[in-house]
Amino acid sequence: MNLLTQPVGVSHYLVVGAVLFVCGVVCMATKRNALGVLMGIELVLNGANLNFIAFGSHVLNRAGARTLGLDGQLIALFVIVLAAAEAAIALAITLNYYNNQATVDVDHADELRG
Amino acid sequence: MEQVDQLASLVPLLLGGAWLLPLASFTLIFLFGPKMGRHGRLAAYVATGAILGSFVLSITSFTMWLAQHGVTGAPTHASHDAESQQAAAEKSRAFLLEPSTFDPAANHFTSVAYRTDDHHEEAGDDADHLQNDHHGHGTGTSDHGHAAHQAPEKVVYTGSWYPLYRSKTLLIDIGYYIDILTVSIFCMVTLIASCIHFYSIGYMHEELTDELVDNECKLPDGTSLRRRGRFHRFFQYLSLFCFSMLGLVIAGNVAMVFVFWELVGICSYLLIGFYRERHSASTAANKAFIVNRVGDFGMIIGLMALWGSLGTFAFGDVDGRPGVFTLVTQAPGGIPNGMVRLAAYDQIEAGVQPTDEQLAIWREQHLGYGLLIVAGLGIFCGCVGKSAQFPLHVWLPDAMEGPTPVSALIHAATMVAAGVYLVGRFYPVFSPEVLLVIAYIGAITLFLAATIAIAATDIKRVLAYSTVSQLGYMMLALGVGGWLAGLFHLVTHAFFKALLFLCSGSVIHACHTNEMPLMGGLRKKMPWTAYTMLVGCLAISGAGIPFVIGFSGYYSKDAIIAQVLSFSRANPAHAPLYWVAAGGAAITAFYMFRLWFMTFAGKPRDTHIYEHAHESPKVMYVPLVILAIFATGVAWRVPGTNLSLANLIEDGRPVTSMTDGVFWSSLRIPNEHLSHSDVGIHTTATLVAFGTALSGFLLALLFYGTRTLNAEEVQQQFPRIHRFLINRWYIDDLYWAIFVRPTHFIAQRVAAFDRQRIDWFIDSTARWVRGLSRLDDLIDRYVVDGFVNLLATWTYGIGLSLRRVQTGRLRQYVMFIAVGTVALFVLASFLWSYAMAGS
Amino acid sequence: MGSDAIVWFLSLIVFLPALGAAALVFFPRDREDAIKLFSLAITIAVFVLTILLIIPTGGDGASIRFAPHEANMQLAFVRSWIPSFDIYYAMGLDGISFPLLLLTSSLSVLAMWASWGITKQIKAYCMLFLVLETGMLGIFLALDFFLFYVFWEVMLLPMYFLIGVWGGPRREYAAIKFFLYTLLGGVLMLIALLMLYFNSDLTQLSRDQLAMSMVPEKTIVAVEAEGQKPPELRQPIHTFNLLALATLGRETGVFDREILLGRSIQWWAFLLLFIGFVIKVPSVPVHTWLPDAHVEAPTPISMILAGILLKMGGYGILRICYPICPDGGFDLRWVVCVVGAVSMVYGAFAALAQKDFKRLVAYSSVSHMGYVVLGLGVWSATQGNLFNPEYWQLGVNGAMFQMIAHGISSAGMFFMVGVIYDRVHHRNLNEFGGLFAKMPVYSGLATIIFFAGLGLPGLCGFIGEVLVVLSVWNFSYALAVVAASVVILTAGYILWTLQRVYLGPEYKGPHADALKPMTAREIGIAVPLVVFAILFGVYPQAVFNYMAPTVDQTIEQLAEWTRDVKTPRLQQEQSSEESDVEKTASRLFKNTPAELDRASHRAAPVVDVRQPRSLQRHGAAPLVETTLRPIKAGAASPDI
Amino acid sequence: MHSPIIWHSFFFLLFSILACAFAVAVVVTTNIVRMAFFLVVSLGSTAGLFFLAGADMVGAMQLMIYVGGTLVLLIFGVMLTAQQPFVSMHTPSGEWILAAIVGGSLLAVLLQVAWSVDAWTQGPPLPEAAYTREGTQGNASEALAHDPRFAPSQTATQLGFGLLGERVDQLSVKDPESRAGMSGYLLPFEIVSVHLLVVLVGAAYLARARYRASE
Numbered sequence A: 001m002n003l004l005t006q007p008v009g010v011s012h013y014l015v016v017g018a019v020l021f022v023c024g025v026v027c028m029a030t031k032r033n034a035l036g037v038l039m040g041i042e043l044v045l046n047g048a049n050l051n052f053i054a055f056g057s058h059v060l061n062r063a064g065a066r067t068l069g070l071d072g073q074l075i076a077l078f079v080i081v082l083a084a085a086e087a088a089i090a091l092a093i094t095l096n097y098y099n100n101q102a103t104v105d106v107d108h109a110d111e112l113r114g
Numbered sequence B: 001m002e003q004v005d006q007l008a009s010l011v012p013l014l015l016g017g018a019w020l021l022p023l024a025s026f027t028l029i030f031l032f033g034p035k036m037g038r039h040g041r042l043a044a045y046v047a048t049g050a051i052l053g054s055f056v057l058s059i060t061s062f063t064m065w066l067a068q069h070g071v072t073g074a075p076t077h078a079s080h081d082a083e084s085q086q087a088a089a090e091k092s093r094a095f096l097l098e099p100s101t102f103d104p105a106a107n108h109f110t111s112v113a114y115r116t117d118d119h120h121e122e123a124g125d126d127a128d129h130l131q132n133d134h135h136g137h138g139t140g141t142s143d144h145g146h147a148a149h150q151a152p153e154k155v156v157y158t159g160s161w162y163p164l165y166r167s168k169t170l171l172i173d174i175g176y177y178i179d180i181l182t183v184s185i186f187c188m189v190t191l192i193a194s195c196i197h198f199y200s201i202g203y204m205h206e207e208l209t210d211e212l213v214d215n216e217c218k219l220p221d222g223t224s225l226r227r228r229g230r231f232h233r234f235f236q237y238l239s240l241f242c243f244s245m246l247g248l249v250i251a252g253n254v255a256m257v258f259v260f261w262e263l264v265g266i267c268s269y270l271l272i273g274f275y276r277e278r279h280s281a282s283t284a285a286n287k288a289f290i291v292n293r294v295g296d297f298g299m300i301i302g303l304m305a306l307w308g309s310l311g312t313f314a315f316g317d318v319d320g321r322p323g324v325f326t327l328v329t330q331a332p333g334g335i336p337n338g339m340v341r342l343a344a345y346d347q348i349e350a351g352v353q354p355t356d357e358q359l360a361i362w363r364e365q366h367l368g369y370g371l372l373i374v375a376g377l378g379i380f381c382g383c384v385g386k387s388a389q390f391p392l393h394v395w396l397p398d399a400m401e402g403p404t405p406v407s408a409l410i411h412a413a414t415m416v417a418a419g420v421y422l423v424g425r426f427y428p429v430f431s432p433e434v435l436l437v438i439a440y441i442g443a444i445t446l447f448l449a450a451t452i453a454i455a456a457t458d459i460k461r462v463l464a465y466s467t468v469s470q471l472g473y474m475m476l477a478l479g480v481g482g483w484l485a486g487l488f489h490l491v492t493h494a495f496f497k498a499l500l501f502l503c504s505g506s507v508i509h510a511c512h513t514n515e516m517p518l519m520g521g522l523r524k525k526m527p528w529t530a531y532t533m534l535v536g537c538l539a540i541s542g543a544g545i546p547f548v549i550g551f552s553g554y555y556s557k558d559a560i561i562a563q564v565l566s567f568s569r570a571n572p573a574h575a576p577l578y579w580v581a582a583g584g585a586a587i588t589a590f591y592m593f594r595l596w597f598m599t600f601a602g603k604p605r606d607t608h609i610y611e612h613a614h615e616s617p618k619v620m621y622v623p624l625v626i627l628a629i630f631a632t633g634v635a636w637r638v639p640g641t642n643l644s645l646a647n648l649i650e651d652g653r654p655v656t657s658m659t660d661g662v663f664w665s666s667l668r669i670p671n672e673h674l675s676h677s678d679v680g681i682h683t684t685a686t687l688v689a690f691g692t693a694l695s696g697f698l699l700a701l702l703f704y705g706t707r708t709l710n711a712e713e714v715q716q717q718f719p720r721i722h723r724f725l726i727n728r729w730y731i732d733d734l735y736w737a738i739f740v741r742p743t744h745f746i747a748q749r750v751a752a753f754d755r756q757r758i759d760w761f762i763d764s765t766a767r768w769v770r771g772l773s774r775l776d777d778l779i780d781r782y783v784v785d786g787f788v789n790l791l792a793t794w795t796y797g798i799g800l801s802l803r804r805v806q807t808g809r810l811r812q813y814v815m816f817i818a819v820g821t822v823a824l825f826v827l828a829s830f831l832w833s834y835a836m837a838g839s
Numbered sequence C: 001m002g003s004d005a006i007v008w009f010l011s012l013i014v015f016l017p018a019l020g021a022a023a024l025v026f027f028p029r030d031r032e033d034a035i036k037l038f039s040l041a042i043t044i045a046v047f048v049l050t051i052l053l054i055i056p057t058g059g060d061g062a063s064i065r066f067a068p069h070e071a072n073m074q075l076a077f078v079r080s081w082i083p084s085f086d087i088y089y090a091m092g093l094d095g096i097s098f099p100l101l102l103l104t105s106s107l108s109v110l111a112m113w114a115s116w117g118i119t120k121q122i123k124a125y126c127m128l129f130l131v132l133e134t135g136m137l138g139i140f141l142a143l144d145f146f147l148f149y150v151f152w153e154v155m156l157l158p159m160y161f162l163i164g165v166w167g168g169p170r171r172e173y174a175a176i177k178f179f180l181y182t183l184l185g186g187v188l189m190l191i192a193l194l195m196l197y198f199n200s201d202l203t204q205l206s207r208d209q210l211a212m213s214m215v216p217e218k219t220i221v222a223v224e225a226e227g228q229k230p231p232e233l234r235q236p237i238h239t240f241n242l243l244a245l246a247t248l249g250r251e252t253g254v255f256d257r258e259i260l261l262g263r264s265i266q267w268w269a270f271l272l273l274f275i276g277f278v279i280k281v282p283s284v285p286v287h288t289w290l291p292d293a294h295v296e297a298p299t300p301i302s303m304i305l306a307g308i309l310l311k312m313g314g315y316g317i318l319r320i321c322y323p324i325c326p327d328g329g330f331d332l333r334w335v336v337c338v339v340g341a342v343s344m345v346y347g348a349f350a351a352l353a354q355k356d357f358k359r360l361v362a363y364s365s366v367s368h369m370g371y372v373v374l375g376l377g378v379w380s381a382t383q384g385n386l387f388n389p390e391y392w393q394l395g396v397n398g399a400m401f402q403m404i405a406h407g408i409s410s411a412g413m414f415f416m417v418g419v420i421y422d423r424v425h426h427r428n429l430n431e432f433g434g435l436f437a438k439m440p441v442y443s444g445l446a447t448i449i450f451f452a453g454l455g456l457p458g459l460c461g462f463i464g465e466v467l468v469v470l471s472v473w474n475f476s477y478a479l480a481v482v483a484a485s486v487v488i489l490t491a492g493y494i495l496w497t498l499q500r501v502y503l504g505p506e507y508k509g510p511h512a513d514a515l516k517p518m519t520a521r522e523i524g525i526a527v528p529l530v531v532f533a534i535l536f537g538v539y540p541q542a543v544f545n546y547m548a549p550t551v552d553q554t555i556e557q558l559a560e561w562t563r564d565v566k567t568p569r570l571q572q573e574q575s576s577e578e579s580d581v582e583k584t585a586s587r588l589f590k591n592t593p594a595e596l597d598r599a600s601h602r603a604a605p606v607v608d609v610r611q612p613r614s615l616q617r618h619g620a621a622p623l624v625e626t627t628l629r630p631i632k633a634g635a636a637s638p639d640i
Numbered sequence D: 001m002h003s004p005i006i007w008h009s010f011f012f013l014l015f016s017i018l019a020c021a022f023a024v025a026v027v028v029t030t031n032i033v034r035m036a037f038f039l040v041v042s043l044g045s046t047a048g049l050f051f052l053a054g055a056d057m058v059g060a061m062q063l064m065i066y067v068g069g070t071l072v073l074l075i076f077g078v079m080l081t082a083q084q085p086f087v088s089m090h091t092p093s094g095e096w097i098l099a100a101i102v103g104g105s106l107l108a109v110l111l112q113v114a115w116s117v118d119a120w121t122q123g124p125p126l127p128e129a130a131y132t133r134e135g136t137q138g139n140a141s142e143a144l145a146h147d148p149r150f151a152p153s154q155t156a157t158q159l160g161f162g163l164l165g166e167r168v169d170q171l172s173v174k175d176p177e178s179r180a181g182m183s184g185y186l187l188p189f190e191i192v193s194v195h196l197l198v199v200l201v202g203a204a205y206l207a208r209a210r211y212r213a214s215e
Helices: A010-030 A032-058 A071-101 B001-037 B038-069 B082-101 B109-114 B125-134 B180-205 B231-250 B252-274 B279-310 B324-330 B339-344 B344-350 B356-362 B367-388 B396-401 B404-413 B415-427 B432-455 B459-479 B484-513 B525-541 B552-570 B572-600 B609-610 B618-633 B645-651 B670-675 B678-705 B710-717 B719-726 B728-805 B810-838 C004-024 C032-052 C098-115 C122-141 C145-166 C171-201 C207-212 C217-228 C242-251 C265-280 C288-296 C299-324 C326-331 C333-352 C358-378 C390-424 C438-454 C458-474 C477-501 C520-538 C541-588 C592-607 C613-619 C622-627 D009-026 D032-054 D056-081 D095-112 D141-145 D156-164 D176-180 D187-208 D210-214
Strands: B139-142 B156-164 B171-178 B212-218 B224-227 C074-082 C088-094 C258-260
Touching: A010 A032, A010 C477, A010 D009, A010 D032, A032 A071, A032 B810, A032 C299, A032 D009, A032 D032, A032 D056, A071 D056, A071 D095, A071 D156, B001 B038, B001 B156, B001 B171, B001 B180, B001 B231, B038 B180, B038 B231, B038 B572, B156 B252, B156 C390, B156 C458, B156 C541, B171 B180, B171 B231, B171 B252, B180 B231, B180 B404, B180 B415, B180 B484, B180 B618, B224 B367, B224 D156, B231 B252, B231 B404, B231 B415, B252 B279, B252 B367, B252 B415, B252 C458, B279 B324, B279 B339, B279 B396, B279 B404, B279 B572, B339 B356, B339 B367, B367 B415, B367 B432, B367 B459, B396 B404, B396 B459, B404 B415, B404 B459, B404 B484, B415 B459, B415 B484, B432 B459, B432 B719, B432 B728, B432 C390, B459 B484, B459 B552, B459 C171, B484 B525, B484 B609, B484 B645, B484 B670, B484 C171, B484 D009, B525 B572, B525 B618, B525 B678, B552 B572, B552 B618, B552 B645, B552 B670, B552 B678, B572 B678, B618 C122, B618 C390, B670 B678, B670 C288, B678 C592, B710 B719, B710 C088, B710 D156, B719 B728, B728 C333, B810 D095, C004 C074, C004 C098, C032 C098, C032 C122, C088 C098, C088 C122, C088 C145, C098 C122, C098 C299, C098 C390, C098 C520, C122 C145, C122 C299, C145 C171, C145 C242, C145 C265, C145 C299, C145 D210, C171 C265, C171 C288, C207 C217, C217 C242, C242 C326, C242 C541, C258 C265, C258 C592, C265 C299, C265 C326, C265 C333, C288 C358, C299 C326, C299 C358, C299 C390, C299 C541, C326 C333, C326 C541, C333 C358, C333 C477, C358 C458, C358 C477, C390 C438, C390 C458, C390 C541, C438 C458, C438 C520, C458 C477, C458 C520, C520 C541, C592 D187, D009 D032, D056 D156, D156 D187, D176 D187
Parallel strands: none
Antiparallel strands: B139 B156, B156 B171, B212 B224, C074 C088
């Protein structure tokens, strides 16, 4: 199977989204730096966005198939915007945390431990 | 006619007044006794005045009765006299007309209406109230007018004063049943009671002090008891007794008899226990009451048998309700329908309709006769107790612990005779079988008590046994059909026995001892007492010149022996009764003269006592004289008239319907007139009575008068018999062994059962429950709680372990999310594949 | 139903003591005299209120007055209380309850006055006492079974504390014993109560019957609405109304369903209720709480206990057991009577053996209350007696009178014991003696009271005892003889007691100098008791005028029920038994015609009901007899 | 049958490999600054994928907001928090392994899902004309010119209207019921805008220097 000669389908996008998503998750799971975790989140969101776009795209679906259409893109837009907002607030939190703890190691932030 | 009308309401009024006067006196003394003069001296006058008033009222009604009705005299010798028959017929006509003579405005009229009303069931309560609101009024009725062919009409006033319990047809009330017998007994009781009240004023004067020394009651430290005098209490109890006794006599029904029966019993209790500090006195009082209660137990059974079958207690017909007498005497074969019906309970229960024909069939089978016997025996049981007859005679000798006037009044003249009176009153209900039992009981008592009296040395005890013995005579007489003889003897005995007791009291008062061996020769010191007592002895022995004249006892004992003879001729199998009666006459004379000789004749045996002895004050010996006069002549006929005690009593004779036994068909109760009219019987009896009495007297004279024979020698020769008699046939010991001790034993067992078994059960149940609950507690604590705690511990542990999961580490959370997601996916795919496979 | 004035008046009677108890809360603890006086005033006020009921007031028909010679419920009212469970606040008086109400209110006054000697925790004592009085009054007034039960339990707890706190040395034991016994009774009653409630159905009654039973108009309407429905849709309407339950028990078959061991609801309910009440009476063998409770309780509480509490048992039996469960009562009449007779004898024997004065009096109570049970149970209105209710009426009247009389005499006796105990602090019968000399007034009054207990004519004890005993004969000869024999034992223990305590030369026990004459207060308590003992003994109509019509009516209804319902039923049962016998016989002897013939011949005496039973018993061939069910105890005749 | 190379696919591969590779790099790198850089590359590649999917507006937004905004923000954060430059926080290797396993299994699951729907595995085929015998050209490019993959997409207008509440892309749908649920995103848009404002204010508040307040 030659990827180059085949039309790209939704699944391909989904695979890429999955990879991104998993990378994001792994990133979140392994990074002790709060900013690293944030980046993982960004990756996860991007993976998700990719899926939305793929499901909404008329390019990737066969004609006549039901797609999300423009909704996918709109949702992706919202996700982007909210991600930005989230990043802002997360950074603020991180800064605050840093101000208090003089570190950004999330493993130190375990005061809510049970 | 107008007079009849008045009398019917007047006599009950008078006698009712006579009855209630002592109650008033009792109440007064009860409330104000201690304040009545110094030491309550006035109480004696109150009580005496009351009983005197009663006496006056009784005599008044007696006179009025005689004036109105005369003495028909079914005379002892002329019962078939044409003249008297005619008189009787006239009278009966008068009585049959009587209702119509009532003033319509008077309340009696309603009662007449009742008489026409057959069963009185529909009469309604309002009218009943009306009737009973008029206490003291009665109706003159003729008792069993339909049986008039048997005997002349008898004058009876019955009525109801007020009810104790009333339902539609049942009625327990306070009422009256007055015939000539009632009136006579009223006079007798009030007369004797008056004498005894006077006597008591003298006898009890020792009580008129603040500090009385009772030498017979020793304290543990050896000194004699000192106490306040209780003069007024004595008279208070006497008054209560008189009230109760008169109530018993006037009673219109058996229930009322029972009420006053108990009341005289309690008076007896109070008076026997008058010296309550003495243990012997209080014990004797208890004994008297409890032994009487044993008799009452039987009486209650008799009452129940009557009540359950007849539904009435009334003697005579009251307000149209038929009384017991009417029901029994008018029923064929003497068995009222109610008894037949009750006896046939089983069959009726099984569905047989008690129609008239069916009742007749049952009556043929003697159904209900058993009930009649139970009723008769039951009532007689009460009489056995009260009149101290054989199995229950033990209380009377002990009752001598009471003051002597009490012994005279209660335990000689009146109360103990009440049993005989009731048997006489209730005579129509006793079937021949019951009468036979009565006769035998009487005979046994007569013999037993007479023998004991021979050996007794206590002067009062001799008299007590004599009383028991004489009462046995009366019962015997009644039992063999001698209704007149029995009641005749009752009245004469009342006089001479009261006299004897009062004389003995006088002696005791003088000597301060009861023991005859310590007396002797007292007739010089106290002649009044001695000779009045001699009169008493002669009277009780039945002394007299045969066929001419004699003391009162001569007539009555004669009548008894004649009737017993007549009976034994009719029923040869029962001849022993006659022997006992005849022998008893000899023993009577013997022990009475033994008493007199030991006390009054010979030389003084204890000089100290003799020195201090003195004649009693006038207030004591005057009553003795009065009583002696009556003891002598009460049985005499008023010259030129029909009026004699026997005739009076004869007028009160009830109609009986049963003469032949049913269960013992050979049993025959001879008509009493027979013993009087049959010259053979009459003469034999007179001679026998005279002969036996004389022999008894002579024996006593030889032993104790002339001392020709030595009594001690005889005692030593027959020590066993002597001990047997001294110990009263060991009957008390026997009772102690077979009744008292087992009762106490059972009581102890019952109490122990309560404590040791029931309570043990309860307590051990409680212990078990506690044990169980402790176990439960353990289970609770270690099993249930353990389980719960375990759960909690687990949960806690899980929580703790989960807490450890809650690390607060962000990265781990992410891991968990991821793992969870994967797990969800895997799970979902599994389920999905399952679902697919399922579909 | 019932005017508001009646509601308020009766409620005031019942709850005035409770209000008083509430008011006592505001009294300072140390004002003991004030507390006692206030409590006494409350009891007197209640007494006056009850007395007002008998005082005739003008011709005004609306006045609140209890009329004599009237059989039906008077002054009755029904108010809604817990409508969702058909529980009503229903009260009323009739001849059965009214004398007991008067007894309660008057004895409460005397007992309160007798409480002057109490020194411990006066305030609590008075409060509990007053609450107790509310419970007692309520029991006699309640017409709703549930209300009755509530009062029953209300009364229980104060009594427990009064014994348990103010009692003698073994008070805890006595109190818990009392409590558990009574509670057991209460539980059995509760079971029966629920059994009856859930099986009751007002729709079975006619409008007249409902109105007679004091069912409120609203419920009648509901019942009629229910009656309009088609039968399969009808729902039963339950009730706690005692009168309605009685009508249901008598007139309908709602309680005849078999539930257990072949016995009907009625039978079980009667048994449970009877046990519950008889514990209170108390009768052998459930009597042992009484001696302990009496011995330990303080004097006034003993008075209340003996004078009133014991009466609730008898009252309950007459008010609840018999009217509601006549079938059970009929079947168990022998049980009731035997329990009564055994108690009479047993109590008398036990009393004879006692050394403790108070224990003796307690056992005499057992004996005397045995008369009550016996009198209530003598169901002699059977076919054999032609359904004549009068002897049973006599017994029940006697029993009720005996309750009143015993209330007076036993309270008096306990008070008398208390008087002497207050002085010398012991009750050993063998260590008394000679009290007549030291305390003449006391001894005289005590003697009268004890004579009343002895059943002496002219005093109150006599009437009840005699009526009861007389009523027994038509029920059973044997029981009658047993009942009559008790008079001997009674005389024995009472006279022996009198001898040991009051007679004799001198006092033998400790504290001889403490034997002072009675105080005025003590005389004031004793004299009313003595006066009433004499009054009721001499003029029993004073009680019967109020009591007898109701009792007679109740018993007449039961006699009619026996005639119209029970006897046909019994005959039916019997005939079915007979056919069973025939079947059995023919099965046993079916081999040859000769044997068959013989079998029927042998069985004939058994089958023929017109033969006397004794003949049946002897005439039946053994084989047949063994196959027969033994003749039912209920149907068996008393043996002569 | 000769299949021509589809350039669209080629670019897809290029961008996707870039995106994935740099994403992995983000994961494996421990230096936070490098991570930020790699992330930029990865997100940029993703933007390229957006373009390839016909979402030009979203791709543009991706570049502008993420690369131009968010990442700048991140880098600021890095700079503000890293007092010592190049701080590395060591992650225990056990966690790495664990994360790898979990991530791998998650990836496996996701991939399985991604390939579980047949319709998704292939995009719309090329026009018939594009499939020619080897060597024959001309027609094919013409045919491809009409392929939507290569046509410029203009979604900005549609999105703008969508955010303002008008779905111009759905004008062709005649059925009013179907259109009912497509009335645009005005409200969410407003919410998001307000949300953003709030977030910004909040962020400013949170991140403000504390010592100033205390002074």
